[in-house]
Amino acid sequence: MVNEILKSSDEVSTNQSQITITNLYKTFERDGKEKEVLRDINLNFKKGEFISLLGPSGCGKSTLLKLIGGLITKSTGSIQIDSQEVKDPISKVGFMFQKAVLLPWRTVEQNLILPIELAKGNIAEAKLRIKDLLSLVGLEGYEHYYPNELSGGMQQRISLARTLMTNPDILLLDEPFGALDEFTRENLNFSLMDIAEKSGKTVVLVTHSISEAVLMSDRIIVMGINPGHILEDMKIDFQKPRTDKIIATEKYAQYMLHIRDLLGVGR
Amino acid sequence: MVNEILKSSDEVSTNQSQITITNLYKTFERDGKEKEVLRDINLNFKKGEFISLLGPSGCGKSTLLKLIGGLITKSTGSIQIDSQEVKDPISKVGFMFQKAVLLPWRTVEQNLILPIELAKGNIAEAKLRIKDLLSLVGLEGYEHYYPNELSGGMQQRISLARTLMTNPDILLLDEPFGALDEFTRENLNFSLMDIAEKSGKTVVLVTHSISEAVLMSDRIIVMGINPGHILEDMKIDFQKPRTDKIIATEKYAQYMLHIRDLLGVGR
Amino acid sequence: GNSGESTGQGSTKSGDLTKIQVILAAEGTPMYYAYVAKEKGFFEAEGLDVELVSGKGGSYVVQQVGAGTVNIGITAVSALVTAWDKAIDIRSVYQINVTNLFDLIVTEESGIKSVEELKGKIVGVTDLGGGEVPMVKSILAHAGLTADTDVTLRAIGSEAPSILAAFEKGTIDAYSGGAHDLVSLYGQDNFKSTSLIPEEFKTLPSTGIIVNGKYLDSNPEVVTKFARAIAKATDFSINNYDQTFEIMKKVFPEQYMDEKIANMFLTTFIGLSTPIEPEKGYGYIYEDAWQLMVDQFKGDVISNDINIKDYLDSSLLQEINNFKN
Amino acid sequence: MKAITTSEQEIKIPKPKIIRIEYLLSLLLLVFILVLWEVLSRFKIVHELILPGPMVVIGSMFELLAAPFFYSNLGVTLFETLAGFALGSIFSIVLALIVVSVPILYKVLNPFIIILQAVPKVALAPIFVTWFGFGLTAKIVMAIAICFFPTFINTVVGLKSVDEDSKLLFQSMVASKKDLFLKLSLPTALPYIFAGLKASLTFALIGAIVGEFMGADKGIGMLINTFNFQLEMDKVYALIIILSIIALLLYLFIEWLDKKIVFWTDNK
C-alpha cells in the first residue's frame, strides 16, 4: 500500500549522489561576534539512503539540516540537491520538526491539506489521499479530530503524514520523535523505516539516540562540537528490512561501543 | 569522598527487606467514576538495592512511587518502610522529580538549604556540606548562580544534590533525567550509580528507557497497564561497578530482547 | 431629554428654513423657553430650523461660541467675562433672567440673618475656580469681610446631596451657588434656608443669549428671529403654566418622573425669567448691572480693562419684542 | 466542531450535588447585605439622600424599566459604547497589522505609543467635548480613545508571538507571505486579540459614561447626572445597578464569543 500512495519518482533507486555538500561553512553573528557553527562539511547522500546525524547538543545538526532544506543560508561552500544549488526551500524536500506544530484551529484533515493549500495544489485530489495516509500512520478515522484531542504521539504521526502529503523525494527529520517516550518513539521509528524503505525516499534524521541511529540507519554521520565538524562517516551494515533482533548481534554491540567511544559517553 | 558526605546509617548493607509492599491497590475517583490504577502489587526491596520501575505511560509508576513516598494515600494493602507503615512523607526518604523544580528566586546555595530550612534543621552545619555536594555532582563554584543561569542538565544535578542534602536512606526518583538529551542523561546516570553504590542507599528509579534500566539496576520491575500490575520482577546480574562494556555481552542482549518482548516494543 | 428630534413637523419643509445650531449651558427645565419655542413651532414660524445642543456649564458654551463652532448660545453670563478679558468678540444681545441666578444661603436654624454674621464661618462654593467666587468675595467685601482671612471658602461641588450632607455634617455654615443647584434643596421638606443676598446684587445679569461677534454683524436678522422666538416662548410659559408643564414633561420625561420636584423646578425657573419691569420688554439689558458684575471680577479673574459697550448690543431688542400683535 | 461539543459536554456535567452549598451561602450573604442595608435606611441610621433603602431602589429600578425614555437613553449609551468599541477595535487591529508588517514603522511609532498609552484618557474628556461638541461624537471618540490601546497592544503581541517552529514549517512548505499571515499569524494572534477586546468593551462603556458625565443630551450617564441633580438618589442607585448588569452582560457576551471563535484554546 505504501508504494501506491508514495510512488518513488524514479523506478529504481540509482546509486548516484542526490545531496552533495562540499566545503560547507556556517557562521552565525550574535552581539556583533562571529561564531563558527559548522566547519568544512563534505558529504554525499545517495538516493534512497537512510542517514542519521548524531552528535552532542549544539554541534550544529539542526543547522546542517536547515541548510540542506534551504531554510537558512550558508556562509561558504556548496549544497546541491539533484545537481541544483539549494537557495530556497524546494518542494521535493519535506521537513519535519521535533515539535508536531499542528495548527490547533484546524482539524487533522485540514492540517494535512495545509501543504497542498500553500503550494496552490489540487486540494480535491489531495483529499482523496488523506485516508490512505492516515492508515499508513495508523490513525484512520481521525480526520475530524482537533490536535488538542490527540496525544503527543498521535500528533507526531499526523505531522509525519503531513510531511508525506506532498510526496517529497527527500525527508529531513529533526529529532521528529524526540519529545515522546521511548516506547512510542520506537514504534514510530519502525513505521518510519517501513515508509522510507518501501517508497525509496532519501531520509536524513537528526537524533540523540545512539541505539536508534544504529537500528535504523544505512549511514551514521557522527559529529563533534566547537565548531561542528564530522568525526566519522560510518556505514551500518545490516540487511533490510531491519528487526530488533540485530540487538543480539556482535556487530551491533561493536557499533554501539565505537560510537559511544567517539562521543565520549559512559565509561 | 562520597562516603564522607553521604554516610550510610548502617555500616554494612544488610540483606533484610527495607521497603515491603503487600497486596497494594490504588483507585482514583474522577468525574464520579472509580478507576483502578494499581492492582495487587507485592514487592520487597532490600537495603542498598538499585531498582528500576519500567512500563508504558499510564501504568502507574509515578503513582506507585508517590505511594511509597507517602505523598498520596493507598486504597488497600500495606506499604512499610523499615517495618513502619507509611502514612506521610518521612525524612529518611528523598524524592526527585522529572522536572528539577528549583525555586527561581533562590540561588543554588539557597535552593540546597531549602530542605534543611523546611525540616527546621541546623542551617549553619548544612552549609558546610554544600561545597562537597556540589563537587559530587560536578558543579563546584556554582553556589551563587540562579537556576535560570544554568542549563537543564545542571539544574537536574542541583536537584539531585538537594535530594541528597538531608542524606536520606532511600531515593525515589521519578524519571529524574527524562527531560534531558541522551548523552547528558547517561552521564548523570553514571554519577547517580556511583553515589548510590558508594553510600549504600536504596534507589527506586522510574524510567522509560530499557537500556538505561538494564545498565543501572540490580532489579527491574516490569509493569503492565490497565490496571497497573507487575509483569515480571527481574534480577539483573552484572558485577559492580558497572561500565558500558556490558553492552557487548550476550546477557545484556538477552535482557534487552526479553524486556522488549514483555513490553511489546519493536518487532 | 429630547432636544433634537422631537419636532417631526419641521422636517417636510426644512428646505425653506434656515438651519442653525444653538448651544445651551444646561439641559431641560432651567432653559425651558428654548424647548417650548421649539415644541410650539415658534422657531419654524420665524423661518428657523433650530438644533438645540446642551452641555454642562457655561464655559463650554462660551468656548464654542467664541471659537465660532456654534454661533449662538444661551448661558450664564459670568463665564463671558473671562472671554471678554481675552478680547474675544462674543456679544450679549438679550438678557434672560433679570434676577440674580446666584444665591448665598444659610440654614434657618443657624439664626444667621446678615452677611456680617458670617465672620469666622465657612462658606461652601461649587468650586474655587467657579463663577460665583468673585460674586461671593464681592458680597463679603460689601459687608466689610475679606475672603480667606475672615471667612473660609470651601469647594463642595454643585450636587445637592453633597451640599445637604455638608450642611448636616457642619462642614459648611453657608453655601453660595446657582439657584439652579439650590432649587432641589428648597424642595427638601426638612431643609429651610435663609437667603443673605443684599438688594443691590439682585439685578446682576445671570443668563443671556450670546452671539459670536462676526456672526452677529453678518446675520443680525437670524439672531433677531431666534431671540424673538425665545421671548415669545417665555411669554407663553408665563401665561400658560399647565401647557408648559405638559410640553416639558413630553420632552424630558426623566426630569418629570417626580411631578412634585418637577413643578418646583419649573415654577422657579419661570419665575427667574419673568421680567422685573415688564414695561421694558423681554431681554432688557441692564448695563449698570453688567458693569457691576465686571467690576466684581476685576483683579480676581480679569486683568484688562473691559469696555462693556463693545459687547452689549441692545439694538435688536425692539424688533425682538415685536411679536405681540 | 468536535472540540467545542466535547468541552460543552464537560460543562454540562456539574457534580450532581443537588444544590451546591456555596451557592446557598452566597445567596444567604446577599440576603444579609440587603436586610442590613434596609435596616440602615429604614431606621434612618443613614440618611436616605446618602443611601436610600434597597426596596426603594428596586422599586425605582422597575419604574425606570417601565419608562420609555429609559430605553432611548439606554440605546444612546449602548450605541456610543458599541460604536466606540467597534471603531476603536477596527482602528487598533488594522493599525497593529500595518505596524507589525512594516517593522520600521513600528520602531518609529513605538515611543509615541508608549507615551500615548500613558495618557490618562479620562483627562481628555473635557478636550473631546471641546473638539467634538456635546453630541454622540465626543462620547464615541472618548470610547475609541479609551479602548484603543488594549486591543492594539494585544494584537501586536499576538502577531509577534508566532513561534519560530511554525514559521519554519510554513517556510519549509514554501508558503507565500499572504498565506503566512492569513493562515498562521492571524489565527495565532486571535486569542490575544480577543483578550484585548474583552478589556476594551468594558473600557468603552466607561468612556461613554465619562463622556456623558461631562455633558450630554442623552444617555445613562446623563440620567445619573439629572437624577443626582434632582436629589432622586434611589434612581441614581438603580441606574448604577442597571449599568453594572449591562457591563456584566457585555462581558459575558464577548466571553461567549471568544469561546466560540477561539475554540481551540478551550482545553488549556
Next chain:
Amino acid sequence: MKAITTSEQEIKIPKPKIIRIEYLLSLLLLVFILVLWEVLSRFKIVHELILPGPMVVIGSMFELLAAPFFYSNLGVTLFETLAGFALGSIFSIVLALIVVSVPILYKVLNPFIIILQAVPKVALAPIFVTWFGFGLTAKIVMAIAICFFPTFINTVVGLKSVDEDSKLLFQSMVASKKDLFLKLSLPTALPYIFAGLKASLTFALIGAIVGEFMGADKGIGMLINTFNFQLEMDKVYALIIILSIIALLLYLFIEWLDKKIVFWTDNK
C-alpha cells in the same frame, strides 16, 4: 544578585550604531507634528479656544512649573493616587490571601466578585462624593475602588498557579503550611501581583482625576476644570501633558521596581 547584574550588563550594551535611524525618524515625526500643530494654530485654521499652539502650551507648562500653587495641587493628586493605590493594593492582596486560604470563602464570595468587578467604577464617582464629601477621602476611595480588582484578581490567580510538582516537592520535604505559603506560594504569586500593581497604579491616577472632576478644592483635576472654566486652554493642555508625564513616570517606576524585586522573571 548575579542574575540582575548579568541582565543589566546585557542592557548596557546596545548596538553601537552611533544614533539609531528609528530614533531620528521618531524625532522627525515629532517635529513634524509640532510644526503642523503650530501652523494650524498660527494661521487660525483651528481657533485658539479649541486648540492653542504648541509654543503657547509649552510656555504655559513652564509657567505652571514655576508656580508654587501647581506643586501643592500636584501634591494632592499624587497623595490621592498613592494613598488610594497603597490602600487598594494592601486590601486586595490581604483579601486575596484570605480568600485563597479559605476555599469556601472563595466560592461564596466569587459571584459577588464577578459582579462587583463588572461595575463601571467611574459611575460611582457621584456616589462617593455624596458619601465621603468633597475632600481627599472621596478621591482616595475612588482610587481604591478602581484599582482594587486588578491586583486582587492577579493575586488570586498567582497564588493558585503554584505548580503541582513544586507542591509535591514541598510535601515530600515535609514542609509546614506556613513554609509552603511563605516560601512557595507567595514568591510564585509575586510576578502576578506586580502585573496587577502595574495596571492598578495608572488606574489609581485615573480614579483620583475622575474624583476631582466631580468637584474638588485641590488637585490637578480641579486645576484642569478651573482653567477650562477660565478659557485658558493652553494651561489645560499643558496640565494634560504634565499629567501624562506623571502617569508615564509612575509606570516606569513600578516597572523598575518589578524588575528589581521579581528579578528572576527577567530572562523569560
